[in-house]
Amino acid sequence: MTGQAHTGRPRRLLRNLSSKIASIPMMLTAVVIFLGGTIWTVVYSFTNSKLLPRANFVGFDQYERLWDAPRWIVSIQNLAIYGALTLVFSLVVGFVLAALMDQKIRFENTFRTIFLYPFALSFIVTGLVWQWILNPEFGVQSVVRALGWTSFTFDPLYNADIVIYGVLIAGLWQGTGLVMCLLLAGLRGIDEDIWKAARVDGIPMWKTYLFIVIPMMRPVFITTLVIIASGIVKVYDLVVAQTSGGPGIASEVPAKYVYDYMFQAQNLGQGFAASTMMLVTVAIIIIPWAYLEFGGRKRV
């Protein structure tokens, strides 16, 4: 509301008073929980807190140990692989599906429901079902072998080199439906005349998507990105349900490291140090961008 910037100075604090009052829950959440909780976490990451938080400071010990732990390194690598692939695949697959759905197809409702329903299920369920389907003894591998192709091998969850892709298959199964929906909505929001203009100009469909429509969908891509990315950083339940981080430590992820060290190892300090590292990474990427995206720009 740029127009309100000219109101008199004395009423500055009172201006938009209702709005400020109404935003109190948001401010409290932002400041007390998210900011306060984060600061609290960062502070206690410099302590040697075990089961209960204690202000017994030990400097950077927890961080040194963290970066010495092979499991943490594996977790970070896994998150990078999983995150990059999830972003790419869910956007690509989601967009392709959305584009197909946008071709005035028959049974659109049916297809949409099919693509979207996994999102209604919890990660625990997703992990469990896919653990099962990918189990070499009674899942896909055994079925294909029973059909006669006896050398067929497909056991992503039991092969440390590819286990993270097994997790990815399940993650995409659950998440792409929502991405598809978001992007489909974005496609539906494109002015029909743009399509007509492109057709009159003789621009092939794929070029229209690539050079005209996708650039126009920037806002919806941003919303989608926030939703996917926040899900990636937090990925935990899926791994627990599907592989428990195994085989060995091959499918560990940072959120699980945090949780395991906080509650199983009862080393809160270590868990907090790990979560601080996660937060720092997220903050470095997100804060400048979020402020530009949501804050700096005036409403058009």
Added chain:
Amino acid sequence: MSDSVTLPAPAATARAGAEPWGAKPRRALSGRNIMLYGTLLVAALYYLLPLYVMIVTSLKGMPEIRLGNIFSPPLEITFEPWAKAWASACTGLNCDGLSRGFWNSVRITVPSTLISILVASVNGYALANWKFRGADIFFTILIVGAFIPYQVMIYPIVIVLREMGIYGTLTGLVIVHTIFGMPILTLLFRNYFSALPEELFKAARIDGAGFWQIYLRIMLPMSLPIFVVAMILQITGIWNDFLFGVVFTRPEVYPMTVQLNNIVNSVQGVKEYNVNMAATLLTGAVPLIVYFVSGRLFVRGIAAGAVKG
């Protein structure tokens, strides 16, 4: 209409029969359609496969499951696993299955969904239409907050709720759900309200309507689509929540997911896959039904809430 009808040019008349006329004929099995529907069908198979496995398995008896093939349809359909999952599967000492948690889940989901949506919609409205200095900073913190793993926040929230004296109560749990639903919901509502024509808002202000009046009389009635989206997201999220449900309540009000976890994660000798799958489907039934019923509204609402930045 004599002057609107002109005689066709002679050349055109002569060719008319053999020439293109009407819609360009398309074969139903054109390459384009094969690609289009083929891709969609393959994708649909990938999405349906797990559901199929769940349903099929839940209808088999254990001996049949041990035979191996998880994809084969049941030789003998039995509803025993469903009955067991609902009414008699044991979690610890209590052998009354999921049924004991169902109403608890409802009791948790309904107020949590409503309150979290109301709070987030007011936030979004304030951010979109009544921006005050510093509002962006709070919003940015909120968006960054969406990236914090829940588990990290457990202790701080336990401390806050303890200080407020509402730890272990339903109120506390509702507040927790409201907090964690806030980032994404606020983003959606803010986008939605920003996209509504500004004239509406200006006209109402000129008419002397205040913050709450505009919200209640103008914004709220116009925001059904985005409310549907928020509702679907929250019902799904809260219904499926396990962690907050157990950390912030007591056993009397444990949600259904706690029983699901107990049934699925504890094992009675052999894992009863059929009961697990039936329990899984039963627990997922409410969000699934919500999706099946309101999927169409979901896309429409998302279109309204997420498209405009």
Added chain:
Amino acid sequence: MQNSVSIKDLSLSFGAVNVLENLNLDIGDGEFLVLLGSSGCGKSTLLNCIAGLLEPTGGQIFIKNRNVTWEEPKDRGIGMVFQSYALYPQMTVEKNLSFGLQVAKMPRPEIDKRIARATEILQIGPLLKRKPSELSGGQRQRVAIGRALVRDVDVFLFDEPLSNLDAKLRSELRVEIKRLHQSLRNTMIYVTHDQIEALTLADRIAIMKSGVIQQLADPNTIYNAPRNMFVAGFIGSPSMNFLRGEIAGRDGRPVFTTNGVDFALDGYDAAETLRPGRKVVLGVRPEHVSVNGEGAETHQATVDIEEPMGADNLLWLKHAGHTLSVRVGGARRFAPGTAVKLSFDMGLASLFDAETEERI
């Protein structure tokens, strides 16, 4: 005249709804044809069919004597301008103009030449490096026209191009489009719901209703000799006065009578063919009634309301149980309640059959 665009028996239906039915239309080379009608009349649908953006369910479309019914829009030799401009928002003006040509693999010098020409005609040189979001509505529409221009085609299609602009810009751009047509002499098909645009721009106007062309004629004919009551009422502002009544014989000559008042039909073309007792509607435009002027026959009326409009003054009068609108010179003022005498110019009036609503 050589036909530039011909439409033969064109039909289009969405399911059970017929939007266009057996529509025929021929547009001459270099002609400016306006499709006029209220929303939902099928005018935009027809334009989209010509462009190839909608598939007809039946019939044929010829452009330059070539049957293009099954052709892609890009192969039809048309350029199109849209109401919402439909500029590609992430591209500069220059890129907007050149993108289609680049995709068609046109050599760069040729593209540059065409852009230079369009830029000059439309005076958009300073805008080339900007993005659409940095342009005003009028500038955007100019660019949109430019995008059609660089295609160097014979037929231009305009789909309500001025509807999103404010009144002042609209009239400015209207003049520019007219000038453009005069200098290019291309065939232009222009869809609008604004009668002023139609009357000012068109060589011929096709007035549409429910997917059917009601009348196709030059603006003058449309205005003065509307084919039916719909056309008569649609064109003109304020709209034509309609008086319901019937034909009566007075001394062997037919007169129009309503509420006991007679109107001699002396000046009317087809007066001889009228048989007494026939139910008819008399249509008189506000400017075809003179107040307190010279006339063979005068009618008494009282002024109800006056609306001064600067150049002229619009009077709303009570006359024989009807309300009539009459346009007089701006300088002539009448206080409400004033009694006046009216005379009707029957040579410019229209009579419609009350049943068929067709012009007699």
Added chain:
Amino acid sequence: MRFMAAMLAATVVLPSAAAYATDLEVTHWWTSGGEAAAVAEFAKAFDATGNKWIDGAIAGAGSTARPIMVSRLTGGDPMGATQFNHGRQAEELVEAGLLRDLTDVATRENWKEIIKPASLLDSCTVDGKIYCAPVNIHSWQWLWLSNAAFETAGVPVPKNWDEFVAAAPALEKAGIVPLAVGGQAWQAAGAFDVLMVAIAGKDTFNKVFKDKDADVAAGPDMARVFKAAEDARRMSRGTNVQDWNQATNMVITGKAGGQIMGDWAQGEFALAGKVAGKDYTCLPGLGVNEVISTGGDAFYFPVLADEEKSKAQEVLASTLLAPATQVAFNLKKGSLPVRGDVDLAAANDCMKKGLDILAKGNVIEGTDQLLSADSQKQKEDLFSEFFANPSMTPEDAQKRFAAIIASAD
């Protein structure tokens, strides 16, 4: 409220000293078949005192249940009693004053005399005060062998670890996984500890875990243990299950030759109707070094404001240790009672072997008592990686193991 009614109906309330019929919420993570049956014995005994056991079972020991319990305690909404691993893990809760001092009850009931071995009660003791009630003894050092599997492979059932390793190729040839090791990290770590006691002996075990002697951990004795672990790793290939009882089930069904697992596995054999000595064989200390550890489970009692409930806590504490309850519970659970003075006539072969060893005093403390949860977790990470990753050499693993011991507290 529907389930409350169901609860009332389910737990047939015994008409007894209803003077203080108090509800006491008890949280625990005993949800598997045998475990649930065992805990039901506790509930039955407690209800018989006129109070009521409100069951708060949450499956998933460490990752799920523990944060919930700790949150409830620190959040000021404690349960009436809770299962917790005793030993190092609860110390902090005690120090924070969240747990109740049971010394009065312990003195009255004379726990110091009746609880055997005494180390169990030591684990409950902080600054001379007793804070928990141990309820059972679990030992890790067991190798469970499927007689049927060896029959299929055509080799005799081995009597010790070395024979087992030698028989592995024959098992593999018959399509049987020699050693089932579930995918969860704690199973690999536990199996290693067992190998360690069996191969390097009790003294090395104590030097490494009790004295945290990194030199010993890096020494030649331990190198032999790591070699054996490499054998185990090779033999465990193809297990492809996560949960311990799924691995046990492989042994029960003859899909696997054997499994290194604690005595709780016995509950699964019992539930499947298998008879010790006939269908399966158990080798304590892997048949090499007959030593068992005395870990176990214990109940803690949070400090409560409500006096009625506090009284009920005392009743519960004494009920848990009552001889009859101990027998009933441990028979179902497959563990050994904490009282030396109860008669376990109903015990099967394997339990009797365990009781014998216990009587001889061939015991060590469990790693839970010796190491912090933190070190345990690091150890789990190491061994789950070692068991899953064939390219990790025993030497490398030993180096990392020594580093963990060096930094352990």
